[in-house]
Amino acid sequence: MRDEWEHAHTDYTLPAQRQIPASLAESESDWRQYLETSAPNGWLIRHNAMTEALVSGKPMYLLHTTKDIDAIRISRQLHVSTGCLVGALYCSPLVSQREGLRPHNLGTYLMRTKPSTTPMVFEVIPDAPIRLKGVDYLHLGAVHLRTYERFQSFLTLAENDQLDHAVLTGLRSAAVFLDAALRNAAGHATPAPEFIDQLSDAVAHVPFLGYLYFEVLSEYLMLHSVTPETKTYAQAGELNNWLYKRLAFAAVDGMDQLFDLARFNPRYHRLVQLIEGMEPALGSGVAEYVRRRLSHLFARTALHPSQDAASVTFLGADLSTLRNVAPGLIGQMIFREIRYMPRYQQLYHCFEKAKALEAWDYWNSEGIPTPFNGILPKGEIGINPVYPRSAVRVWTAEQDSSGYLHPAEEVSAVLTPHLASWWAPARQRERQITTDDSRVDVALGARSPIPTQRASIDGISA
Numbered sequence: 008m009r010d011e012w013e014h015a016h017t018d019y020t021l022p023a024q025r026q027i028p029a030s031l032a033e034s035e036s037d038w039r040q041y042l043e044t045s046a047p048n049g050w051l052i053r054h055n056a057m058t059e060a061l062v063s064g065k066p067m068y069l070l071h072t073t074k075d076i077d078a079i080r081i082s083r084q085l086h087v088s089t090g091c092l093v094g095a096l097y098c099s100p101l102v103s104q105r106e107g108l109r110p111h112n113l114g115t116y117l118m119r120t121k122p123s124t125t126p127m128v129f130e131v132i133p134d135a136p137i138r139l140k141g142v143d144y145l146h147l148g149a150v151h152l153r154t155y156e157r158f159q160s161f162l163t164l165a166e167n168d169q170l171d172h173a174v175l176t177g178l179r180s181a182a183v184f185l186d187a188a189l190r191n192a193a194g195h196a197t198p199a200p201e202f203i204d205q206l207s208d209a210v211a212h213v214p215f216l217g218y219l220y221f222e223v224l225s226e227y228l229m230l231h232s233v234t235p236e237t238k239t240y241a242q243a244g245e246l247n248n249w250l251y252k253r254l255a256f257a258a259v260d261g262m263d264q265l266f267d268l269a270r271f272n273p274r275y276h277r278l279v280q281l282i283e284g285m286e287p288a289l290g291s292g293v294a295e296y297v298r299r300r301l302s303h304l305f306a307r308t309a310l311h312p313s314q315d316a317a318s319v320t321f322l323g324a325d326l327s328t329l330r331n332v333a334p335g336l337i338g339q340m341i342f343r344e345i346r347y348m349p350r351y352q353q354l355y356h357c358f359e360k361a362k363a364l365e366a367w368d369y370w371n372s373e374g375i376p377t378p379f380n381g382i383l384p385k386g387e388i389g390i391n392p393v394y395p396r397s398a399v400r401v402w403t404a405e406q407d408s409s410g411y412l413h414p415a416e417e418v419s420a421v422l423t424p425h426l427a428s429w430w431a432p433a434r435q436r437e438r439q440i441t442t443d444d445s446r447v448d449v450a451l452g453a454r455s456p457i458p459t460q461r462a463s464i465d466g467i468s469a
Contacts, residue, residue: 011153012369014312015146017381019053019139020062028310030317032194033303046230048241051384056244057100057111058384064136067377069098069388070114070412072124076403083420085401086427087363087392091144091380094363095389096422098129102243107411108404112240113248113386115410126404128414133376134396140373141381142366145222145308148215152330152338154361155345161354169348174340175326180212182321185309185336191302193317199294203275206301214269215339219308221271222382223300224282225251227293229385232286246385250285257281269343309336359426367393367424392422 014025023035043049060067079085087096099114108128110118118126159167178185184205191197210217228250229237237247256262258281259270273281275294283290306316310333319332330337345351345358370378376394380387390399399422402414 016140026312029315061137067131068101069129076125086425092389093366128404130400132398141379143381148335148338151342177212181209184209185321192306199298200275202298207272207274210272217271
C-alpha cells in the first residue's frame with residue numbers, strides 16, 4: 008500500500024526514482040532533464056515560489072475560495088474535497104509582501120472567475136521544512152483499483168457485472184490505439200497527425216485518455232510559452248495557469264457549465280488551430296510533443312512497473328489479465344465508471360474516504376501538511392486536515408484595488424477529516440460524458456446541503 012502512494016508522488020528534490028515498465032524509449036529521468044533544461048520555463052519545475060516557500064519551513068499563506076462562508080461560521084468546520092489532491096482543502100499560494108498578501112496567478116484566476124465566492128486566507132505554520140513530494144493523480148490508478156476490490160462487496164452482482172462490461176467494452180473499442188501508444192512509447196513512432204486523430208477517437212471509450220491529453224498539453228503550454236504574460240509570472244516564480252484554462256474552454260463547448268475532461272478530444276487540425284490561436288509559435292511542435300509525451304505517460308501510468316511495454320497488447324486480452332498487466336489503467340477506468348451508478352451517491356464516502364485515510368497517513372509520515380499537485384508544481388496546493396504538528400489559522404479576506412488580500416475577520420473553524428459531498432450528473436451516454444470532481448475549490452460546512460452539481464472535475468478546477 009505504501010509503495011503505491013510513494014509511486015503516486017513526485018519528489019522534486021531528487022532525480023526521478025519511480026520504477027517504470029521495460030522497453031520505454033525514454034526514461035522518466037530523460038523527460039525530467041529535457042523539460043528542465045530545454046523548455047523556456049523548465050527552470051520553474053524545481054525553482055518556483057511555491058516550492059521555495061515549502062522548503063523554507065516558514066509560515067505558509069494560502070488562498071481558498073468558498074460559496075459557503077455562512078455554513079462554515081455556523082458549523083465551525085471546514086470539509087475537504089477529493090480528486091487531484093485526494094482529500095485536502097484546495098488552495099493556491101499567497102506571497103506576503105509589504106502591500107499585503109499577493110495571490111498566485113491561479114488564485115487571481117479563481118477570484119476573477121468566481122466573483123460570488125468569499126476569499127479566505129489560511130496561515131499554516133509547519134513544524135519543519137516541507138518535503139517537495141507532490142501527488143500525481145495520473146498515477147493513482149493502482150490505488151483506485153485496490154480500493155474498488157476491497158469494497159467490491161458493497162455493489163450488487165448486477166452492478167459489478169455492469170462495471171466489468173463497461174470497462175471491457177471500452178478497452179476493446181480503444182485497443183488498437185492503446186497498443187499504438189505502447190509501441191510509440193517503446194520507440195516505434197507513428198505519424199503524429201494519425202496518432203492525434205486516433206487518440207481523439209479513443210477518448211470516448213477510455214475517458215482517462217482525455218485527462219492525459221489535457222495534462223500533456225497543459226505541460227506543453229506552461230513550460231514552452233514565452234508571451235509577456237507568461238514571462239511576468241515566471242519572474243514571480245510562477246507557471247502560467249491561465250494558459251490551460253483558456254485551452255479547455257476553447258476546446259470544449261459548454262466547459263464553463265461542466266468542466267469535463269472526458270470530452271477533451273481535439274483532432275489534429277483542431278489541436279494545431281487551438282494552440283496557434285493561443286501562441287502561434289507553439290503550433291508547429293505540439294502534435295509531435297503530444298505523441299511522444301502522452302505515449303510515455305500512458306505506458307507509465309497504465310502498466311504495472313514489472314511489465315515490458317514492447318510485449319503488452321490490449322487486443323483480445325481478458326479483464327482478469329489486464330488487472331494484473333495494466334492495473335493503473337483499469338483502476339482509472341473503474342474510478343470514472345463507478346460514479347455513474349445510481350447508488351454511488353450513497354457509497355461515495357466508502358470508496359473515497361478509504362483513499363483519503365491512506366493519503367493522510369502517508370502525508371503525516373512524510374511530514375507533508377500542505378500537499379500539492381505534483382504533475383507540475385504549478386500552484387495547486389492543499390491543506391492536510393489531520394496533520395498533527397502544524398498550526399492553522401483562518402480569516403475571511405478583503406481585496407484592495409491593487410489586487411492584494413488583507414485578512415479581515417478571523418473565523419473560528421477547524422479543518423476536519425470529512426469529505427465534502429459530491430454528486431455526478433447523469434451521464435449523457437451519447438457523448439460518453441464523465442465528470443470527476445477533482446479540484447473543488449469550495450469548502451462545505453457540516454450543515455451545507457448536498458450540491459446538485461459541481462462545475463469542476465478530475466484534472467482541473469473550473
